[in-house]
Amino acid sequence: MEKVIIVRYAEIHLKGKNRGYFEHIFCVNLEKALKGLRHELRRTSGRYLVAAFDEADAEEICTRISRVFGVHSYSKGYRVPNDLDGILEAALRICPASGTFKVDTHRADKRYPMTSPQLNAEIGARLLDAHPSLRVDVHTPEHVVYLDIREDGTALVFGSFEEGVGGMPVGTSSKGVLLISGGIDSPVAGYMMAKRGMEVEYLHFHSYPYTNEQARDKVIELARILSRYTGGEFVSTVKVTHIQEEIHKKCAAELNVTLLRRFMFRIAECVARKKGAKCLITGESLGQVASQTIEGITSSNAVVTLPVLRPLIGFDKEEIILRAKKIGTFETSVLPYEDCCTVFLPEFPAIKPKLSFIEEEEAKLDVDALVQEALDSLERFPLH
Amino acid sequence: MIYLDNAATTRPSDGALTRAKYFLTDCYYNPSALYHGGAEAARLISEARGFLLGQIADPALFSLVFTSCGSEADNQAIFSAARRGNAVTTLGEHSAVFESYKELKNRGVEPRFAPLHADGSVDVDALLALVDEKTTLVSVIHVSNETGAINDIAEIARRVKEKNPRTVFLSDGVQAFGKIPFRMTKDIDLYAVSAHKIGALKGTGALIRRKGYTALTPYIHGGGQENGLRSGTENVFGIACFLYAAQEKFATLSEDAKRLETCKERLWALLDKDLFMRISPASGSPYILTVSSQGRRGETLQRMLWDMGVAVGTGSACNSKKPHSRVLEACGYPASVLDGVLRISFCPSNTVEDAEAAAKAMNEAARAFGGV
Numbered sequence: 001m002e003k004v005i006i007v008r009y010a011e012i013h014l015k016g017k018n019r020g021y022f023e024h025i026f027c028v029n030l031e032k033a034l035k036g037l038r039h040e041l042r043r044t045s046g047r048y049l050v051a052a053f054d055e056a057d058a059e060e061i062c063t064r065i066s067r068v069f070g071v072h073s074y075s076k077g078y079r080v081p082n083d084l085d086g087i088l089e090a091a092l093r094i095c096p097a098s099g100t101f102k103v104d105t106h107r108a109d110k111r112y113p114m115t116s117p118q119l120n121a122e123i124g125a126r127l128l129d130a131h132p133s134l135r136v137d138v139h140t141p142e143h144v145v146y147l148d149i150r151e152d153g154t155a156l157v158f159g160s161f162e163e164g165v166g167g168m169p170v171g172t173s174s175k176g177v178l179l180i181s182g183g184i185d186s187p188v189a190g191y192m193m194a195k196r197g198m199e200v201e202y203l204h205f206h207s208y209p210y211t212n213e214q215a216r217d218k219v220i221e222l223a224r225i226l227s228r229y230t231g232g233e234f235v236s237t238v239k240v241t242h243i244q245e246e247i248h249k250k251c252a253a254e255l256n257v258t259l260l261r262r263f264m265f266r267i268a269e270c271v272a273r274k275k276g277a278k279c280l281i282t283g284e285s286l287g288q289v290a291s292q293t294i295e296g297i298t299s300s301n302a303v304v305t306l307p308v309l310r311p312l313i314g315f316d317k318e319e320i321i322l323r324a325k326k327i328g329t330f331e332t333s334v335l336p337y338e339d340c341c342t343v344f345l346p347e348f349p350a351i352k353p354k355l356s357f358i359e360e361e362e363a364k365l366d367v368d369a370l371v372q373e374a375l376d377s378l379e380r381f382p383l384h
Numbered sequence: 385m386i387y388l389d390n391a392a393t394t395r396p397s398d399g400a401l402t403r404a405k406y407f408l409t410d411c412y413y414n415p416s417a418l419y420h421g422g423a424e425a426a427r428l429i430s431e432a433r434g435f436l437l438g439q440i441a442d443p444a445l446f447s448l449v450f451t452s453c454g455s456e457a458d459n460q461a462i463f464s465a466a467r468r469g470n471a472v473t474t475l476g477e478h479s480a481v482f483e484s485y486k487e488l489k490n491r492g493v494e495p496r497f498a499p500l501h502a503d504g505s506v507d508v509d510a511l512l513a514l515v516d517e518k519t520t521l522v523s524v525i526h527v528s529n530e531t532g533a534i535n536d537i538a539e540i541a542r543r544v545k546e547k548n549p550r551t552v553f554l555s556d557g558v559q560a561f562g563k564i565p566f567r568m569t570k571d572i573d574l575y576a577v578s579a580h581k582i583g584a585l586k587g588t589g590a591l592i593r594r595k596g597y598t599a600l601t602p603y604i605h606g607g608g609q610e611n612g613l614r615s616g617t618e619n620v621f622g623i624a625c626f627l628y629a630a631q632e633k634f635a636t637l638s639e640d641a642k643r644l645e646t647c648k649e650r651l652w653a654l655l656d657k658d659l660f661m662r663i664s665p666a667s668g669s670p671y672i673l674t675v676s677s678q679g680r681r682g683e684t685l686q687r688m689l690w691d692m693g694v695a696v697g698t699g700s701a702c703n704s705k706k707p708h709s710r711v712l713e714a715c716g717y718p719a720s721v722l723d724g725v726l727r728i729s730f731c732p733s734n735t736v737e738d739a740e741a742a743a744k745a746m747n748e749a750a751r752a753f754g755g756v
Contacts, residue, residue, distance in 0.1 A: 209687030 001090055002079045005050040005058070006148075006156055007065055010072035010166045026070045026169040032231065033064045044150060045108070049079065062162065067229050069167035069195050075146070077158025082112065082149055087119075088126050090157035091145045095127055100137035103127070105147040112149050119147060168197030170231050175199040175277040176309060177268050180235070182219045185283030185312055187226050187329040188320050192311040193281050194230035201275050202226075202235040205264055207244050210344075216381075218335050224383045225329050232383065238267055239377035243370050244344050251361040254350040257291045259362055262303045266371050269304045271378070279307045285315050290349035299358050386738045389697040390581070391529055391559060391672055391729035397583035397629045404624035415618050416607065425620045432627035439634045440561065440575075441568035441592060449591045449600075449613045450623055454558040454578030455480035457591035460603040460614075461574040462488070462521065465552040469518035470494040474506040475714035476533075477525050478556055480576075482710070485523070493520070500714050503665035504531030504674075508540055515544055521552045526566070526575075527559035530711040530727065532664045532672030534564065541571035552597065558589075562633035563671050564641060573597040579622065583629035583731070588622035633732070640732040645670035647730055647739040654743035659750040661721070663712065670730070676717070677724040677746075680753045685726060688749040694742045697727035 007030065012022045023043070030041055030048060037060060040052040053061055058076060065074050078090035095101055103124045105116040114122065123145065128134055148156040178190040178200045190200045202223045206216055216237060223235045240263060247259045268280050284292045291300075301308055312320055324330035387395060407428060413421035415429055429450070437448040451457045458480040462471070466488050473485050475497050485495040496519075498511035506524055515522060522544045524535050541553040554574040560566055562582035568575060572594065579588035593600055606615030633640075648670055652662060655675065663674040677685060682698040689696055708722040728742065 209691065210681070210684050212683065212687060 001086070002051055003053075003055070003058075004077060004079045004156070005053075005061055005065065006075045006077055006158060007048040007050065008046070008072045008074065008164075009048070009070050010164065011168060012070060022070075022169060022172055025171045026068075029068055029070065029169050029171065029231070030065070033068050034061060037061055037064075044152070047156075049156075051079070064228075066162065066164060068169075069165055069197065069229065070169040071164030072166060073161045073164050075156075075158035075161055077146075077156055079154050079156055082109070082153055082155040084122060084126070087123055087147060087155050087157060088130075090155075091123050091127055091147075092130060094157055094159040095131070095134070095143050095145050097131040098133040099142040100135045100140075101127070101143040101145065102136060102138045102141040103145045103147060105149065107149040109149050109151045119149070123147065165195065165229065167195035170194050170197060170229075171199050173197030173199075174279075175201060175275065176279040176281045177201045177203050177272040177275065177277045178281040179264060179268055179283075180204050180219055180223060181283070182215055182222065182333065183283070184317075184324050184330060184333040185285060185288075185320055187222050187283075187333065188323045188327065189281055189283035189309075189311050190226055191229060191323070191327050191329075193309060194226075198281075200226070200230045200232055200281065201271070201277055202232060203268055203271055204235055204237045205240045205267075206237055207241045207344075208239060210241060210244070214335075218332060220381050220383065221332050222329050225332065226327070227383050229327070234380045234382055236271060237377075237379050237381065238271075238374050240264070240267075240374055242373060246365055246370060248344050250364045252350075252357075253346040254348055255353060255358060255361050256344050256346045257349050258296060258299055258353045258358060259365075260344075261291055261296070261300045262358070262362065263367075263371065263374070265300045265304045265308070266367075267374050269306050270371070270375055272306055277306075279309050280304065281309045281311070283312055283320075284310045285312045285317070285320065288317065290351050293351055295352040295354075299353055299355055302355060386694045386734075386742055388728045388730060388734065388738070388742055389695045390731040390734075391727060392697050393580045393586060394583050394731050395733075396580075396585055396625065397632055399632060400583060400625045400628035403628045404621055407624040408621040411620075415620060416609070425618075428620060428627070429618055429623055432623045435627055436577075436590060436630055437592060439630065440557075440566055445570070445595055446568055447593050447595055447611075449593065449610045450618060451589045451591055451614055452587055452616075452619070453589040454478075454556065454576050454581075455589075456603065457576035457578075457589050458523075458554070458556055459484050460591055460600070461554045461576060462523065463491075463603070464599055464601045465554065465574070466493045466521040467491075468493060469520045470496055470514075470516070471521040471523070472496045472498065472511060472514045472519055473523040474498045474500060474511065474525065474535075476500045476504050476506060476528050476530070476711050477523065478529055478558065481523050481525065481554075481556055500711070500716075501533075502715050502717075503663070503668065504528040504533035504711060504715055505535050505665070506540070508535075508543070511540065512543055512547060515547050515551060517548055519548055519551045521554060523554040523556070525559075526555045526557040527564065527669045527672070528711065529559045529672075530709055531674045531715070532559075532668035532729075534560075534668055537572060538569045541569065545571045552599070557592075559669065559671070562630055562637065564669055565638060568592065568594075570594070574600075579626040579629065582633045584625040585622050588619055588626050590626075636732065641670045644730045644732065644734065647734055647736050648673045648728075650736050651728060651739035651743045654740060654747075656747045656750070659747060663715070663717070663721075663725070672730075673728045674712075675726055675728070676721045677726065677750045677753075678720050680724050680750055682723065682725045685724070685746070685749050685753065688752065689742075689745055692745045692749065694745045696742070696746075697729060698725055 037057045042049045080086035080090045103120040105119040180186045204219045415426040462484045488495045496514040537555045552573045557575045558578045561577040575592040580586040660675045
């Protein structure tokens with residue numbers, strides 16, 4: 001009898017000919033997640049088994065598996081020879097000695113001599129023999145003993161299905177640059193794209209000395225929390241102080257944020273191209289703040305050719321907060337440090353800026369030189 | 385780096401660290417242990433207690449309890465003394481006192497806050513007007529950590545006791561102890577001090593108590609250390625540092641105060657008055673000069689100055705996560721002034737040259753300020 005953790009994957013089974021590619025990346029991601037813990041990862045048809053781990057690490061392994069995109073569900077259980085004695089031995093460990101229970105069998109090996117109902121009845125009867133205070137209840141049992149008869153002469157026996165995060169393995173949907181501000185929304189946006197298999201590069205803009213180092217540390221901490229799900233090794237930071245000062249000095253106050261965002265998008269696109277990323281990701285949600293109107297979005301999109309993914313565009317703040325809490329970024333996000341958007345905030349920002357007016361105002365600036373200067377300030381901070 | 389944020393914390397004294405090291409690496413024993421090593425550690429604590437107390441009080445009339453910080457001392461004092469009726473304090477207190485007073489409300493005691501003058505000192509008449517026969521505690525900060533204003537606590541305590549002799553009088557002396565000449569009087573029941581503001585370590589503080597005031601209750605229960613008033617194995621190394629740093633500080637207290645007064649006024653004299661306005665009073669602590677560069681954010685200036693090699697504060701460091709100083713707001717300043725607050729605070733190793741260099745850097749930073 002061998003203690004195992006059974007990992008089942010989500011959507012990959014929908015894939016046809018390139019399923020092997022998805023499975024390979026999924027496997028690599030699982031290995032990455034389990035790095036540092038003694039284990040063996042085995043692929044069986046339709047499932048992965050984590051085996052040969054230390055009992056003391058079992059919880060940690062489960063926690064890490066629960067954060068890997070592509071995992072549909074996982075179970076702690078036993079792998080045993082598929083004879084009745086072997087199955088019973090494991091079932092006795094899974095099923096408590098009292099209360100109501102049922103046995104639920106799934107046969108992948110259709111040549112197995114007993115049918116699923118027969119196995120349910122037989123193992124159920126033997127459990128009752130061993131523990132007289134157990135009672136059978138097939139409708140609402142307190143405990144379920146799941147039997148999974150595999151095709152290789154073994155059976156998997158376990159007591160529950162734990163839900164995974166679902167989604168696609170990170171790395172199967174190319175790479176995007178996440179504009180991460182330190183607020184609540186952008187980490188959630190990054191999470192959602194990673195959930196669809198996108199590898200995420202983190203890019204943060206700061207306005208030192210108007211913003212402080214603590215704000216930057218906060219972003220690194222957010223990326224660190226996020227990287228448990230999304231992978232990623234670094235946060236890149238770019239200093240936009242001079243850009244903000246120039247805009248403040250020369251352009252219409254109500255366009256401060258609009259113009260800054262156009263710079264950010266330009267810079268992000270340069271960074272994306274350098275890193276082989278194929279899109280930008282932002283945490284914008286329609287109408288949430290003045291710059292997140294469709295006019296604001298149009299004005300930012302106008303300066304880049306890469307697609308800009310905004311997975312939160314239709315979300316309410318409440319919905320975003322709920323997700324941030326679930327991911328574990330919320331508490332860090334609400335630490336009170338200013339990001340560079342709030343530093344030069346005008347009293348009345350333009351809600352529906354006209355592109356022609358924006359371009360007119362922007363013409364007062366040496367855009368290329370400012371972008372280059374900002375790119376030269378790029379620094380990278382390791383997450384681990 | 386010219387370090388002028390000494391009201392936040394001071395650089396630990398090399399001399400004190402060297403002397404105290406013995407109690408970290410050699411005499412590391414538990415002071416409660418009944419063998420020689422334990423007794424030696426216990427003697428050090430006793431020596432420290434005697435010395436520290438002796439500097440500002442008559443050891444026959446006062447005792448001293450070591451705590452983990454000034455805030456703990458304040459908390460222990462407040463929650464021991466204010467158990468019913470009302471408790472009076474000022475709007476100029478450190479958060480350790482101010483927030484504890486706010487908590488009193490949840491415990492059924494009415495907190496009352498006396499207003500401040502523009503320089504941060506308390507309006508004494510207004511304070512006394514709040515004291516009545518139901519007042520169980522009055523707390524007045526000795527030296528304002530935000531402006532350096534000095535409250536004459538001996539006189540205030542006398543007048544409080546005159547009005548209600550049963551009222552307990554507490555003062556937070558964290559920015560005064562080892563910095564300005566002072567002796568405890570019979571009207572002051574409790575006095576909180578901290579080690580890391582005078583060249584010792586964070587993690588050590590003390591509460592000085594008039595022996596006649598017996599109602600002090602422990603905040604932490606356990607092994608009965610500190611006469612049952614503060615359980616937990618004593619921070620022997622921290623206390624040793626506190627002792628040796630205090631010996632250095634008190635040996636030159638008056639000369640330091642005089643010299644730093646010169647530094648402070650020199651710095652102020654060199655600041656461009658078009659860029660900075662003074663908040664600190666003329667007669668305040670020589671250790672603190674608070675100014676405001678109106679219209680320019682203090683926090684940003686602070687980082688610009690750091691990059692220029694000068695470390696200064698912006699109001700109270702314990703409070704830097706809130707946008708405006710609660711204390712300076714209570715002094716009546718508008719938002720534009722509050723935004724631009726810088727606190728320059730000295731220690732005896734600072735020189736006039738430091739002050740001059742800092743003033744030059746401050747003028748430069750304020751002039752270079754490009755934003756809001």
